[in-house]
Amino acid sequence: MADNIIVVENVHVNFWENNVGVYSIKDLITYRKSPFKNKTILNNISVTVERGESLGILGRNGSGKSTLLRTIAGIIKPDKGTVTVNGSFAPILAIGAGIEVELTGYENIAMLLSLYGTKKKNTNVIENIKSFSELSDEVLRMPVKQYSSGMSARLAFSISLANDSDILIIDEVLAVGDQGFQAKCYEKIFQIKKQGKTILFVSHFPGDVAKICDKAILLEKGELISSGNAEEICAKYNQLF
Template structure:
């Protein structure tokens, strides 16, 4: 019997499982005291020496326990105020845990908050050198890396400008470029990358691929579930300081969506459905070919994704979305009526809407799952999502190994 070749993903998972720890967070907790009365001046304190000094306690982190392996790309997700940034600041040594311990093996490079570690009254040149020295480089090494930092940040024209005159996007570019040039063993990256423009974000994501290939350990805080699924080996969901789940990124992304849509993680619908369906619900979804329902289609044939929505309350311009996922769980196509600039109209209770999106089946030959969604304007208030509600098998005469089989033309020129 011929043994099946191990996939790159399986090989990476086995390699990480055998790798030594890079970061050990051992039952770490952090609490902040919030005084009921705050003195803004010494005079107030002297005039009111007996004023109440009571306070509330804010438990930012509660018994966080996880080991991150060398070379692992580890995601941390959670809603605003969940404790993500507090955890990263504990990892960076800015905060000290009240209980438990955090151990980092190797040099650490933090990029956790806009402007942290930079002096606004100094130029980019001085800030880069000072930050690199603080991260463990010698002054000569820091000076040698300066040109590469500025080139990556694309700030050659602004090296002698004081940072207080930089835009937030320019400061992000400089901070991230400095952090990755240190050649640290562990890189902390907070969601401040969202401040940068789209071109720079893509440049950063390409850098993530390089860091993964080099075996660097990256701890990545994000609200972008597609980025978490694309880059992370594992992820952790944190809510109000408590770790809800640690595991495979797609499962964590789904649990994160559950929290955002007002449902507890332990109450997940096993069918992959979330949203309360009180305003409207997705009644059905299917694929069509030539107006007839189908479960299979040949490569490069036209196929239509369809969903029927039933309204229980009045809604104006709901946003209808479709996403396609392949057999290994990679989401490779997403669209919404809002992105397509299609106004869906107004609907009263009892009315129905059938949405259709036609595509050419350029996908590779395998099985695909369709996830329809319905949300209010803006796509934030999700009313109903039904994961993997309809299936489609794409068949063809060749297997290329690629995710898609795009129409293309070869051109050869001799000489």
């Protein structure tokens, strides 16, 4: 029998959207109709991931990829449908998400490690984060708001690797890293794959998805329009443009 680590069944996610320019409480009180409309972000999504499988998630900007990851991670509660996850994951979902920009790199490491339940005093863990991120002591003492997007991505991804979770979630982290960091990330991702861990991988580069993932899904305006073998779905993604 298949060992399913993630089962998403008929998931719907709606967000309330203010599209009529109501910007204050006074506007809100004096406006006659509801200024908010219910917008469907994910429409009846079902997907299953087996333990050790790598799933690629492809789709245009705004198609719902990050929302699906957030729903799987339990950050967003679906309006309808169910999500079952039989494993642990590091909740760093996107470039900088989970990272507190007012805090320094070191403070973020301490905060996120304690959120994961990793012992802060474990200097090995901190050393591993430092060495993978290649961020200097001086940079790690700076507030993250002073980091470049590549530096934030290095910090976020290195912290998520330090958490020895069953599922690794990668949302476009490779896009902002320089060539050296990208190569290192690939190597690490393949190593993690070999260890039999499950990977959810969002990228706008179908070549990366084909290399890393066993299977993939293609989202379009919140709907799952195709799923199957990664190479086949990458070809379908290319046909969208």
